[in-house]
Amino acid sequence: MDKPMNIMLAGFGGQGILFAGKIIANAGLIDGREISWLPSYGPEMRGGTANCSVVLSDEVIGSPLVTTPDVLIAMNLPSYERFINSVVPGGVVIADSTMVGSCTMRRDIEYFAIPATALAEKNEIQGLANVICIGKLLALTGFSSEDVVKQAIDKSVSAKHQDLAEANKRALQIGEAWATSEC
Amino acid sequence: MSSVSESLKSPVLFERPQALADVLTNYCPGCSHGIIQRLVAEAIDDLEIEGRTVGVCPVGCSVTAYDFYNCDMAQAAHGRAPAVATGMKRAHPENIIFTYQGDGDLASIGMAETVHAATRGENITVFFVNNAIYGMTGGQMAPTSIPGQVTQTSPYGRDVTTAGYPIRVCELLSTLDGTALAQRVTVDCPKNVRIAKKAIKKAFEYQIERRGFSIIEIVATCPTNWGLSPDAAFKWLDENLLPYYPLGVHCDRPAEAAAAAEQGDKDPAKPPVLVDQVAVRTPQQARTDA
């Protein structure tokens, strides 16, 4: 039985933070695991920072609020600054280095910088930096399989926007394939 | 002896309406409520709707009305009768729902419920008894007490510089597109009683025809709290209340629409009571639909 994985995703409203969390949660659902997805709600979603706690576990989940993440996906500088010190020692941090610096002062975590926003623009899939980060997370942690995450994308994309699923899957693969060096 | 009982079998000229329960009234002598409640019951009888009528009476002298009708009745919180009636009508649209409210209830504590039921075009009938005073609690200033009127809580007469002006409910509600009928009547003489009866019946008919919100305001007396005899009370009503509260139809949208149609006006100035669903959407909705 795997250890529960506590994931914190954070960034600006509009970067698709909650959606990215939903893909991870749906992958957990397909894998038959226990999952919880908890968004920040209220004024924060109106133009400020957005964050989302996702827990993947094989046991009943207690608190769904991630306060000490095993994994942090930081998609902007304020989010990085707010959460970097709460990551557990040995935890994984994926930072969108287009928005966040490519280095960290913390030496007790695994830090991966990926220029997700720039990659999205270069590949003409603007707005899918979030899913590129999920691809990186998948490659790093194997929290699920690529096949399942693709199914999770289909599930997470609303019925009306199924045409966007392919672009999301491409973003996933770009993230998976991107080789980063640890800082 | 037999001739006496024979003589008692004279034809019935006047009797209690079916919809009115055979119980003692608890209103003060000379109070207008008795006349008005009888008229409501007569209208229910005339339209043969007692079996599917539910009345709502909230707080004030109207509260005991639930004892006086033979149709189903509910008591409601102060001012909330139009909201309660809304819940009833939405649950059973085929039923006929009326509220019976006083001035403090309808125009003060329950003004929001009144205005919003009207503007929704809620298909209910409101009977609004306006006697310009709080009766049940013993004669305090009402939202419809007129300037200069002495009450327990306006002992020097209603001073509009501190207490503001009375509210003309029919005029106010006439500005709302959801109001089908707003008519003010009184019951000070047989002629006006007949007009009131006609208006009350029409309001029920509009509900049956699903035309939207109807309100009949009945300008009434409160001899006890006005400190006048029943006779003098009607005289005071004629001289003081009616100039402030003009009788008549303040709004009758179905009639206006019919008149406009008759004149070949396909585009009457005022919107019809039942507005067709208009396709107004926000940009966000449009994106979602696309």
Place this chain on the structure above:
Amino acid sequence: MAEKVLMKGNEALAEAAVRAGCKLFFGYPITPQTEVAAYMSKRLPKVEGGVYLQAESEVAAINMVYGASASGARVMTSSSSPGVSLKQEGISYLIGSDLPALIVNIQRGGPGLGGIQPSQADYWQATRAVGHGDGHIIVLAPSTVQEMADLVALAFELGDKYRMPAMILADGLLGQMMEPVVLPDVLDSAALPDKPWALTGHQGQRRHQTINSLHLDAQELENSIIRRFERYETVRLVEQRAECYLTDDADVVVVAYGAASRVVRSAVNHARDEGLKVGLIRPITLWPFPTQAIDLQIEKSQAFLAVEFSMGQMVDDVRLVVNGRRPVSFFAHTGGIVPTPEEVVVAIRRVIAGEQIDIVPFKSKLTGDRA
């Protein structure tokens, strides 16, 4: 087994209500319950006889509920703390008129406008003072999205059975989070209970009926209240519900409901890993409070610890049951702060070590007595 779907607590609750035969919803927007209203506005117009109505106020909404309930319908409203305060008058009238209805409170921090983060500070309001006068409502406290769905049908069922309003007392955390949920089956409308008391119009078939909470004769009023309290006594005896988790060998039992119980469950697991014998009693019914479950635990355990997102409200009910037989400690955060499992573990360690603690945030600031 039916398919598991990923849903927000608020949405699962709304869908479960529709499936339980609730066709009428009256409400007013307020964070963090808005998804319930939004879901209903989309769903109910597609249901035959379904009504979604955005009322002009919380006060109007609860009175629309009163009207629909008096007409015999399954009906609900939802709100959050400040909105529920506005509904209290209407809830009192529902109680006084023996009318069932579902009221959902997705709690946020108070008093006043407070905040919008998760809170449990309306416990007293729900269980002690939900309106003026003698009276109670049934109060159910879900702790998962699954329970947000499952307790809806129970609330309607108990409300109809005992002719009293029922409340689902949740909070922003449970309302906003998504978890896998198996939605309940659609209730066959034939299974809905008869309501011969309802105001449906006598249709010439029966005597006219009234729904009323006014009794000007004091003796008549006392009689009606006593009859109602006799019903409450049955509810207290047979409708208590609680979950006991690892309590059999527990030296210390933590009592917590709703979202707080989730934090405590994590804390209990951590503490067990350290070898500490600790368990959790999770009240599911807050009224009636599960006195039986706590009573049975007194012989087995040395101490109790209540954990809440408030300055200490449910802890009163724990102390009333324990009645001095064991020490009852208390740990809390309030105002929208969700305690961490680590903080609760520290509190558990101290209680197991024999301390009686009473840790609330303001004390921790003043005295440094922070768990």
